[in-house]
């Protein structure tokens with residue numbers, strides 16, 4: 041049985057990473073739905089959600105999502121997962137506020153299987169999951185169950201130009217037709 045919490049290196053291939061970065065830099069960042077959350081010290085965007093609501097940035101490369109979903113099914117040992125949401129967050133002090141992420145469990149009634157992927161950072165900022173701390177490098181992903189495992193980030197002072205940017209994929213178990 042695999043450990044729930046693991047760090048996976050080289051998560052995407054070079055080609056996939058290139059596709060991802062084109063998507064983020066040329067599309068997502070210019071979206072009206074990529075927002076500044078001043079007091080939280082971060083930029084925030086919902087790339088996709090299960091309802092396809094109007095707040096979504098949209099257009100996430102399908103092949104990358106499919107690969108990430110297959111990966112999550114394999115890692116968590118759950119046969120049919122579907123994406124609940126994909127969120128992009130860049131932590132930095134651009135707005136004069138210090139990024140902060142106190143330990144919490146994610147909300148909602150459905151169990152969320154989380155892939156926390158570090159897209160780009162120029163500093164190390166550990167992720168706490170229960171009693172462990174995981175430090176990711178770029179293109180590495182950490183697995184946890186966001187609704188059941190308390191997770192957060194230790195307090196850290198950010199200097200100008202320091203940043204950490206992650207993409208969160210939250211999967212849920214696929215609902216049967218008659219439950220929808």
Ligand SMILES: [Fe+2]
Nearest residue numbers: 145146186191
């Ligand atoms: Fe969370």
